Amino acid sequence: MRYILETSKLVKTYKMGRNDYHALKGVDLKVRTGEFVSVMGQSGSGKSTLLNLVSGLDNPTSGSVMLDGMKISQLNDAERTLMRRQKIGFIFQFFNLIPVLNVLENVTLPLMISDKKTRESEAKAKELLKLVGLADKLTAYPAELSGGQQQRVAIARALVTQPALILADEPTGSLDSKNSRDVMMLLKDCQSRMKQTIVTVTHDAEVASYSERVLFMKDGELFDELFLDPDVPRSRRIREITSRIEVMTYGA
């Protein structure tokens, strides 16, 4: 399959009293299997709206979303919930772990919900927790972990169902710079080792510098696109991203 995710002429219009507010104005987004894409743009440019439509949390006003061969904009609520559980792993800014469950239980939870919990799935969760460097924290509770460790648990949880797509919304937004780097390197590693497709939304050029392609949103539209060469030093990639943001914000 050429694209794991494809949106076509995606429009989202909110009613604001008597007026319409066009949050997305016909977005055509294409993401290849195994690709790592960042979406950047100023506050209000439509990034969260796009994520909500791609994940089926909200319905488009018009246009379509295809994920892993499934036209999700045509599914009913129950079908979309099932699709989300099976095909998407979420990583959030504030981790969203379940405080009363320990690390291993948090990671096996998505498999329990989808009725897939077996002895093998616990082994899978343990293997992923080893991959994210937390093999010695299986019985710890989220409150006993640092922010960076909690986000690594969230990454293991997102991977456990072997989703078609990981959606990461400001994954380092509540981490310091060292933990941010570790989390992004881990995500990058998951992408290259497991051919995991990742789409992340971020305000941070350093976070975006780990991806292969950056999409810039402005006023509900895809404004620009930048392919990043992994062989050039990260500082140069960050400068390239920053200068595109300047062009988008202030003009060429």
Ligand SMILES: Nc1ncnc2c1ncn2[C@@H]1O[C@H](COP(=O)(O)OP(=O)(O)OP(=O)(O)O)[C@@H](O)[C@H]1O
């Ligand atoms: N439920 C809603 N009702 C009305 N307007 C909305 C709603 N949700 C979002 N909007 C508007 O749509 C526009 C796009 O919002 P969105 O949250 O997608 O932006 P964003 O790029 O994710 O911003 P941020 O970086 O601040 O999260 C904004 O102007 C916002 O006010």
